[in-house]
Amino acid sequence: MDVKEILQLVVIGVAMGSAYAIAASGLVVTYTTSGIFNFAHGAIGMLSSFLYWQLTVQDGWPVWLSVIVVVLGFGPAVGAIIEFGIVRGLRGSSLATRIVVTIALMVFAMGLATNIWQGQSASLPGFFPDADPVRFLDVALSVHQVIVIVCALTVAVGLRFFLFRTRVGTAMRAVVDSPATASLNGIKPDVVSQLSWAIGAGLAALAGVLIGPMLQLEAFALTFLVINAYAAAVVGRLRSLPMTFVGAVGLGLFINLVPYVVEHIGFLSSALDGWRYQPALPAVFLFIVLMLIKDSSLRGARPTRARTMRVPTFTESVLGSAGVIAFTIVVAQFLSNDTLNRLQLGFGVGVVGLSLVLLTGYGGQVSLGQMGFAGVGAFAMLKFGGASGNPLGLLAAFALAAPVGALVAIPALRVRGLYLALTTMAFAQFMDETVFRHEGVFGSTSNALGRLSIFGVSTDGDKAYLVTVVTVLCLLSIGVLALRRSRYGRVLTGMRDSELASATLGIDPRAVKLVTFALSAGIAGVGGALMAMANEGAAAEQFALVQSLPVLLIVVVGGVGMVTSAFSGGLALGLMSIVGKQVDISNLDLLLTGVAAVGLSRSPEGWGVGLADQVTRIVPTSRRFAFLPGRPAPQPEPVDEVTPADVTRPSGVRAGGLV
Amino acid sequence: MMNARRGWLALLIAVMLVTAACGSRVDAPDGTASGGGSNAAAADSNAEPSATQPAGDSATAPAQGDATPENNGGATDVGVTADNIKIGIQADITGARPGLFKTALEGLDAYVAYVNANGGVNGRTLEVVPYDTKLNGDEVRRTAKEACDSVFALVGSMGIQDSDGAATIEECGIPDIMATALTQERQEVSTSYSxxxxxxxxxxxxxxxxxxxxxxxxxxxxxxxxxxxASPKLNAAKLVDAYQQEGFEFVYQGKTNVIQIDFTKLILDMKDKGVRYVMMIADNSQMADLLKAMNTQDFHPDVIEFMPQAYSQSFVDLGGDAVEGSYVWANFALLGESDVNPEMALYQEWLTKTHPEATPDIFGVYAWGAGMMFVEALRNSGPEATRDGLLTSLSEDFIDWDANGLMGLSSPSTHTPSRCFALMQVRDGKFVRVFPEEPGTFECELGGLREVNPDL
Structure with a gap:
């Protein structure tokens, strides 16, 4: 190995890492001072890049003026508006809701940018583009790159000083810990929170102006680059800015040095030949960091406002499913093939969403990686179902995805909350960038797949296949509801509400998590298989990380603790796709997610809960299905009751979860 | 408080949606077109290509045919009536990269307007049905299905994920005259031509x-x-294989990520290996970024050669001074030579008429050429327009065809590429013809068609 070459890579890594450091710093500021991990951080930076380009390149403004307007004006204004209009309504809401709202904002911002700035053959000039570069070890760093390094250091040190040595910074941190106590000390929590978001968004804007010249000016690329910076923020435990800088530089070094090491170690080079691993290196780094850190309780964790909904009985779920299937059969007769296909895909995603009802709604475990499991299921369907649509493929989809879920759960057992969500995101990114694109998996093209053929009856026609997908969704929903009503379900929700209390009752949370992840992954695998059959082909793009984000969104918007959210979410996705085809607005589905974000901030439990309340007011539970002959009026079920049997049983929930 | 917040939110959303509707436009971007693999081997062609291929003598008169709506057979196939033929075009118009192949749609629109203004074909006017594939494989497949059932043929299509439509198009047998296929899977569809x-x-x-x-x-x-x-890597492998047969030695082969913020390592490696001739296959933005990074690292190879997708003013604008001196070749008439190429002049004239704000570019030229092929094959197949008749003409009548001088001589019927090219160099921010020197001509003798492994 060449020492000089390694040192050159270090220099390059530091330069690259500084860009990530600026992006991550704003994330840390926002989290430290509001308790919310802002997934839209990169999107704010992206919008800032575009606005800066508009002002300097298109409108000819002086650079210094454009920087001031964007970094000190636009960015903070966006942050303040988001805090006032959306974030403030999320206080006390669940982690899932808070994550989803910021994801929705991210998606909305991408849709906005692609509409306002159509076409992307534009580039941002760097600062002082004609100046001579700075040379170090034969590596030339442009003046712009040097400015990025200096800014990154300044931001890290300056913010640290601001947050820990000034009254305002201390007040910002105090509001996160306890708004009530802070207000008793004369601090106005709303004002401080707004200031926090303004600063965080201002830093995002700074990142956009600094990083924008390094990339093509394109909405998705700029937004998702910041996802790579999450690892840096995690190194700093989402609170230490100097450590965030260190983490970012570490990420830059990791990205540059790993390929060098692989190239120079024979067996590694052979083993990784043909694997597209380099784009997944940020995800690998994030995963390693998450596994190494000691997960203590996170700041911002607080009692949530989640309600426990009444769980439908077996009869109700069967009758409801029958009604949905019958309705689908009737409506399908009047729909075009194109509409049918979009609904098939929507409800296929709905099945993936159902996996989140189990994992997140009942279990309280937030996952951003369900499409990773869905892709595994699609692969299984491809191999075992193939062109003939053998239903064994669907069973294989569950059987292959479930153990993968368990495998992911093993390292994830030691993390929780936001860190767990980021772990699953790292998994999804790895699957997207490396595994699914391998020639032996999906490769570069769509692989042909036949639709289910059940006992010789083909579901190849679009009407028949829509009914099939909805039927599978209904059957799985019945199963999930049965799980919910079982002792396993009570253990699961009890653990969701308090892992500590559950442990004191003799319940092993690790075993419950493992089983839940496995079951959830299996259901997602079935969803992936159904999606692939809707497309009559499986391709890597269908299961990209970016596809996982809307899945969580649709479930949370519909009410994450209700299986109906899988139906409503699937239908909404299908309808958005249909409307998007008719309306001449680019990426309409992305824009509409912004509306979802606004709605969630007003109704964090999801619209499904509100609707259920309305239905209950009109038709009280005790009177439902009373018309059935010989059927006594059903009594409300006890909610989340942990029976003495659960307490006295030896610790652990046996595999299968139905003890 | 809640009402005030709702008011602010409503205002915010309204402002954002109105802003989105107004929009701010930039030049149409360039995508990655494989574009290569073009040349006719003398062994496969009956006529020997000339050393330089001159431009066509005059613009093609639009194919009218002799039939009228009363005697052309009426509704003879899908998408056909007595007075109208629907043709579809799949193109990435919106999606993650809005406007990517919008110019292909504009080019086809221009040609159809030209044909219709001159009476259509056998009494029928042409109607373009655009299918926006949004850089999404699902949309490609879905719109291919829709096209199979509702339009006569697909003409001028271009899409990054065009392979996802291959199986559907093969199954339904719809004629598919692409602007250019970006993936091998779509090239290999039996009803696809270009x-x-x-x-x-x-x-x-x-x-x-x-x-x-x-x-x-x-x-x-x-x-x-x-x-x-996958697709760029495959094309790169074939190019390397072919150029090695020409005597090139590749001392370095590197890859970039789709999102790449730093090229320093790559450039240092090239410097280390003594590279003096660089070729790159990526989108224009990334190629421009690489050139800028090469400037920063003080790496100036003797030759930088780009494929036709770089033949775009936006590429020059993106790269600035770093692009100076780069070589770009084209296998179609140069955009700035409409004064010596009547077909190029016609394309630009009708593009201005139908889309005054549009910029002539490579994808528009390809789509115009696809339109020409379609209309010529339609006329050849007779007044009763059928898909089978069209396919028969496509498979037989386009040998040594050059779109009336708009394109390099090739044989689309036998899928035999063109070996003709014109080479340009970027000088003072403009594309300047280098070889052959005579305006409006192609070079068709040098080099040749090399056999490469199709499954590299």
């Missing part, structure tokens, strides 16, 4: 053969950089 065909097992070396005569030492130190995606 005015500048590509063959999986052949690659043109004309440009490299010329540059070899100018820089004989540099070709022994060549480098190929490609973005790490």
């Amino acid at each position: 005015p500048l065909p590509q063959a999986p097992g052949l690659w043109s070396t004309g440009p490299g053969a010329y540059l070899k005569t100018q820089f004989p030492d540099a070709i022994a130190h060549a480098a190929m950089i490609t973005v790490d995606q």
Whole structure:
């Protein structure tokens, strides 16, 4: 190995890492001072890049003026508006809701940018583009790159000083810990929170102006680059800015040095030949960091406002499913093939969403990686179902995805909350960038797949296949509801509400998590298989990380603790796709997610809960299905009751979860 | 408080949606077009290509035919009536990269308007049905299905994920005259044709053969950089294979990620290996970024050669001074030579009429050429327009065809690529013809079609 070459890579890594450091710093500021991990951080930076380009390149403004307007004006204004209009309504809401709202904002911002700035053959000039570069070890760093390094250091040190040595910074941190106590000390929590978001968004804007010249000016690329910076923020435990800088530089070094090491170690080079691993290196780094850190309780964790909904009985779920299937059969007769296909895909995603009802709604475990499991299921369907649509493929989809879920759960057992969500995101990114694109998996093209053929009856026609997908969704929903009503379900929700209390009752949370992840992954695998059959082909793009984000969104918007959210979410996705085809607005589905974000901030439990309340007011539970002959009026079920049997049983929930 | 917040939110959303509706436009971007693999081997062609192929003598009169709506057979196939034929075009218009292949749609619109203004074909006017595929494989497949059931043929299509439509199109047998296929899977569909065909097992070396005569030492130190995606990697491998047969030695082959913020390592490696001739296959933005990074690292190879998708003013604008001196070749008439190429003049004239704000570019030219092929085949197949008749004409009548001088001579019927090219160099921010020197001509002798492994 060449020492000089390694040192050159270090220099390059530091330069690259500084860009990530600026992006991550704003994330840390926002989290430290509001308790919310802002997934839209990169999107704010992206919008800032575009606005800066508009002002300097298109409108000819002086650079210094454009920087001031964007970094000190636009960015903070966006942050303040988001805090006032959306974030403030999320206080006390669940982690899932808070994550989803910021994801929705991210998606909305991408849709906005692609509409306002159509076409992307534009580039941002760097600062002082004609100046001579700075040379170090034969590596030339442009003046712009040097400015990025200096800014990154300044931001890290300056913010640290601001947050820990000034009254305002201390007040910002105090509001996160306890708004009530802070207000008793004369601090106005709303004002401080707004200031926090303004600063965080201002830093995002700074990142956009600094990083924008390094990339093509394109909405998705700029937004998702910041996802790579999450690892840096995690190194700093989402609170230490100097450590965030260190983490970012570490990420830059990791990205540059790993390929060098692989190239120079024979067996590694052979083993990784043909694997597209380099784009997944940020995800690998994030995963390693998450596994190494000691997960203590996170700041911002607080009692949530989640309600426990009444769980439908077996009869109700069967009758409801029958009604949905019958309705689908009737409506399908009047729909075009194109509409049918979009609904098939929507409800296929709905099945993936159902996996989140189990994992997140009942279990309280937030996952951003369900499409990773869905892709595994699609692969299984491809191999075992193939062109003939053998239903064994669907069973294989569950059987292959479930153990993968368990495998992911093993390292994830030691993390929780936001860190767990980021772990699953790292998994999804790895699957997207490396595994699914391998020639032996999906490769570069769509692989042909036949639709289910059940006992010789083909579901190849679009009407028949829509009914099939909805039927599978209904059957799985019945199963999930049965799980919910079982002792396993009570253990699961009890653990969701308090892992500590559950442990004191003799319940092993690790075993419950493992089983839940496995079951959830299996259901997602079935969803992936159904999606692939809707497309009559499986391709890597269908299961990209970016596809996982809307899945969580649709479930949370519909009410994450209700299986109906899988139906409503699937239908909404299908309808958005249909409307998007008719309306001449680019990426309409992305824009509409912004509306979802606004709605969630007003109704964090999801619209499904509100609707259920309305239905209950009109038709009280005790009177439902009373018309059935010989059927006594059903009594409300006890909610989340942990029976003495659960307490006295030896610790652990046996595999299968139905003890 | 809640009402005030709702008011602010409503205002915010309204402002954002109104802003989105108004929009702010930039030049249409360039995508990655494989574009290569073009050249006709003398062994496969009955006529020997001339050393330089002159431009067509006059613009093609639009194919009218002799039939009228009363005697053309009426509704003879899908998408056909007595007075109208619907043709579909799949193109990435919106999606993650809005406007990517919008110019292909504009080019086809222009040609259809020209034909219709001159009476259509056999009494029928042409109607374009656009299918926006949004860089999404699902949309490609879905719109292909829709096209199978509702339009007569697909004409002028271009999409990054065009392979996802291959199985559907093969199954339904709809004629598919693409602007150009970006994936091998779509090229291999039995009903797919292109005015500048590509063959999986052949690659043109004309440009490299010329540059070899100018820089004989540099070709022994060549480098190929490609973005790490399947189609560009495949094209890069074929190009390397073909150029090696021409005498090139590739001392370095590198890959970039789709999102790449730093090229320093790649450039240092090339410097280390003594690279003097660089080729790159990626989108224009990334190629421009690489050139800028090469400038920063003070790396100036003797030759930088780009494929036709770089033939775009936006590429020059993106790269600025860093693009100066780069070579770009084209296998179609140069955009700035409409004064000596009547068909190019016609394309630009009708583009201005139908889309006054549009910019002529490579994808528009390809789509115009696809339109020409369609109309010629339609007329050849007789007044009763049928898909089978169209396909028969496509498979037989386009041997040594050059779109009336708009494109390099090729044989689309046999999927035999063109070996003709015109080479340009970027000088003072403009594309300047270098070889052959005479305006409006192509070079068709140098280099040739090299056989490459189609499954590299």
